Amino acid sequence: MIRLPDDAPFTAEQRAWLEDFLTKTLAGVAIPSKPSGPAVPVTVLWGSQTGNAEGLAKKLLKRLKKGNFEPKVEDLSTYDRSTLPAEKNVLIITSTYGDGEPPDNAADFYQWLLSSEAPALEGVGFSVLALGDSSYPDFCKCGIDIDLRLADLGATRLVDRIDCDVDFDTEFKQWSEALVDLLAPETMVVPGQDEALDQSEEGYSKKRPFPSAILQNFNLNQGGAKETHHIAFSLEGSGLSYEVGDALGLVPENDPAVVDEILSNLGFNTDTDVPLPNGKEASLREALLKYYDIGTLNKSIIQKWQPRSGSPYLRSLVEADDKKAYEDFCWGRDLIDLVVDHPADFSDGEDFVGILKKLQPRLYSIASSPNAHPGEVHLCVGIVRYESHGRKRGGICTTFLADRAKGATPGVFVHSNKAFRLPTDIETPVIMCGPGTGIAPFRAFLEERKLQGAKGGNWLFFGNPHQTSDFLYQDELEAYVKDGTLDRLDLAWSRDQKEKVYVQNLMEQQGEELWKWLQKGAAFYVCGDASRMAKDVDQALHAVVAQHGGMSDEQAAEFVNQLKKDKRYQRDVY
Ligand SMILES: Cc1cc2nc3c(=O)[nH]c(=O)nc-3n(C[C@H](O)[C@H](O)[C@H](O)COP(=O)(O)OP(=O)(O)OC[C@H]3O[C@@H](n4cnc5c(N)ncnc54)[C@H](O)[C@@H]3O)c2cc1C
Numbered sequence: 348m349i350r351l352p353d354d355a356p357f358t359a360e361q362r363a364w365l366e367d368f369l370t371k372t373l374a375g376v377a378i379p380s381k382p383s384g385p386a387v388p389v390t391v392l393w394g395s396q397t398g399n400a401e402g403l404a405k406k407l408l409k410r411l412k413k414g415n416f417e418p419k420v421e422d423l424s425t426y427d428r429s430t431l432p433a434e435k436n437v438l439i440i441t442s443t444y445g446d447g448e449p450p451d452n453a454a455d456f457y458q459w460l461l462s463s464e465a466p467a468l469e470g471v472g473f474s475v476l477a478l479g480d481s482s483y484p485d486f487c488k489c490g491i492d493i494d495l496r497l498a499d500l501g502a503t504r505l506v507d508r509i510d511c512d513v514d515f516d517t518e519f520k521q522w523s524e525a526l527v528d529l530l531a532p533e534t535m536v537v538p539g540q541d542e543a544l545d546q547s548e549e550g551y552s553k554k555r556p557f558p559s560a561i562l563q564n565f566n567l568n569q570g571g572a573k574e575t576h577h578i579a580f581s582l583e584g585s586g587l588s589y590e591v592g593d594a595l596g597l598v599p600e601n602d603p604a605v606v607d608e609i610l611s612n613l614g615f616n617t618d619t620d621v622p623l624p625n626g627k628e629a630s631l632r633e634a635l636l637k638y639y640d641i642g643t644l645n646k647s648i649i650q651k652w653q654p655r656s657g658s659p660y661l662r663s664l665v666e667a668d669d670k671k672a673y674e675d676f677c678w679g680r681d682l683i684d685l686v687v688d689h690p691a692d693f694s695d696g697e698d699f700v701g702i703l704k705k706l707q708p709r710l711y712s713i714a715s716s717p718n719a720h721p722g723e724v725h726l727c728v729g730i731v732r733y734e735s736h737g738r739k740r741g742g743i744c745t746t747f748l749a750d751r752a753k754g755a756t757p758g759v760f761v762h763s764n765k766a767f768r769l770p771t772d773i774e775t776p777v778i779m780c781g782p783g784t785g786i787a788p789f790r791a792f793l794e795e796r797k798l799q800g801a802k803g804g805n806w807l808f809f810g811n812p813h814q815t816s817d818f819l820y821q822d823e824l825e826a827y828v829k830d831g832t833l834d835r836l837d838l839a840w841s842r843d844q845k846e847k848v849y850v851q852n853l854m855e856q857q858g859e860e861l862w863k864w865l866q867k868g869a870a871f872y873v874c875g876d877a878s879r880m881a882k883d884v885d886q887a888l889h890a891v892v893a894q895h896g897g898m899s900d901e902q903a904a905e906f907v908n909q910l911k912k913d914k915r916y917q918r919d920v921y
């Protein structure tokens with residue numbers, strides 16, 4: 348507590364106020380500039396698949412706690428929605444997943460809100476921050492739908508919704524400060540307070556990735572068409588820590604051969620410096636190698652490209668504004684196809700990079716337990732290679748890791764995923780379903796469960812096309828069966844026989860046993876392909892519950908929903 352000198356010329360009341368003011372100011376606490384009224388109630392709700400929206404909701408809570416608010420934060424899956432009509436101020440932060448779908452923890456709330464069951468919401472103030480990625484056709488759809496529906500139901504929009512692209516920090520600040528200004532304008536922002544709020548972001552992070560040495564990098568497949576790399580990175584000296592279930596963010600570099608082909612096809616002097624997304628400058632070549640996205644196409648870049656290009660094809664595509672036509676054109680094409688097949692006019696390098704998006708880091712589910720591999724983090728990466736429109740192509744990050752990362756120290760950061768965690772009680776049985784690279788977090792889970800001496804039982808469903816070439820981590824998994832860490836290992840080799848067999852088929856075959864495990868309180872985890880596998884596994888889970896639990900489809904859906912709410916059904920799908 349700051350004390351003023353005894354002879355300072357203040358009354359006792361003035362002295363007490365000033366001492367309190369100075370103490371709080373130096374501690375970085377918000378000061379109400381005048382005696383504040385009753386605290387403003389605010390409920391922050393989040394819908395999040397990989398932790399971004401959840402992180403922002405918690406950041407907002409911290410911010411509100413510094414002002415004249417009575418805030419609480421809730422996961423949309425556990426929020427008691429019967430209280431919604433009585434809320435004064437509801438702030439919703441949600442991402443969009445799959446093809447314009449809500450994240451898992453928001454699915455139930457979303458369905459209910461958009462249904463005829465949703466109540467009138469007059470008297471409720473709300474605002475929505477929608478997270479998304481503008482390269483998806485249904486940009487921020489979940490947030491948009493929730494925002495429109497709340498207004499439809501009679502709630503009052505406090506601050507306009509903001510649709511955030513992959514970099515959302517600026518928009519988050521803008522949105523949250525607008526709300527604070529509106530709801531409790533007397534909360535004075537003390538200089539430096541924002542920095543105090545951001546202190547948790549010190550050290551290596553997404554904004555400041557750690558240059559990590561690659562310790563191991565090899566193909567786990569034994570021949571065959573697939574290429575899946577096990578890659579170990581060093582975290583030595585980074586101060587970074589992670590938990591099993593987290594993901595690693597990785598900053599890739601573009602393929603120099605593609606960059607050079609782009610440069611040689613541009614009709615202006617390419618030997619110049621250009622601005623970078625981080626505000627600095629670099630040569631155009633360096634900028635295209637490390638800072639700008641020169642990969643797959645989407646509607647947004649075509650719309651920017653078309654007016655500069657004389658291409659009649661692009662003109663008709665943009666004029667038709669048809670989602671399917673855009674998707675068909677973009678599939679299997681990259682920036683190089685626009686440069687070569689639909690040349691456009693740019694005055695210089697700055698003009699050219701002005702229409703490109705920042706090269707984004709990629710996320711990978713961590714495949715190691717930090718307790719089994721201190722100072723290291725392991726990934727299991729499926730290398731993306733394909734041929735389309737007469738050209739051999741590859742995923743930016745995966746070909747960087749497979750072909751161009753020798754001797755490199757790629758930037759990495761830990762992306763916490765609290766929505767994908769082992770049960771805290773080691774007696775709880777665990778069922779894991781992770782075909783293909785979906786095995787990654789389960790390798791970490793098994794390492795951790797073994798170290799924990801978890802007695803609850805571990806069951807893994809794994810699958811891939813062929814047993815001989817695609818049995819990832821075969822030695823480790825078989826050793827876990829031998830030493831009893833794995834109680835059950837069910838393997839689906841989809842192309843080793845005439846009939847295709849997938850993990851979801853094995854789940855249904857083993858339905859009776861699966862139901863017994865669920866009855867014993869097992870937690871069910873899924874990781875891997877979101878577009879088909881995760882949906883099929885979800886259907887299989889519903890079918891098993893209905894058949895072996897003797898339930899109707901509606902009751903089975905209710906049971907599975909309850910599993911989600913109890914954090915006993917968690918997914919890390921992409
Ligand atoms: C939370 C999370 C966890 C993840 N964990 C893992 C993991 O553990 N292991 C893993 O391997 N990946 C994982 N991923 C996926 C990973 O982040 C990358 O998306 C993936 O590695 C591809 O990145 P890339 O840069 O190589 O490909 P990009 O350059 O991003 O290109 C991918 C794009 O190429 C196009 N494409 C791909 N194949 C074809 C084809 N045959 N024909 C036409 N077009 C095609 C598609 O448009 C596709 O979207 C995860 C993703 C998330 C969000």
Ligand SMILES: Cc1cc2nc3c(=O)[nH]c(=O)nc-3n(C[C@H](O)[C@H](O)[C@H](O)COP(=O)(O)O)c2cc1C
Pocket residue numbers: 394395396397398399400401441442443444445446447448450478479480481483484485486487488513877920921
């Ligand atoms: C598999 C996958 C599907 C996605 N689908 C969409 C989409 O349809 N529309 C969109 O705007 N964003 C989409 N996104 C982007 C996410 O909404 C965005 O990354 C967001 O920041 C994630 O926030 P979260 O971690 O809180 O879930 C998708 C991301 C992934 C990995």
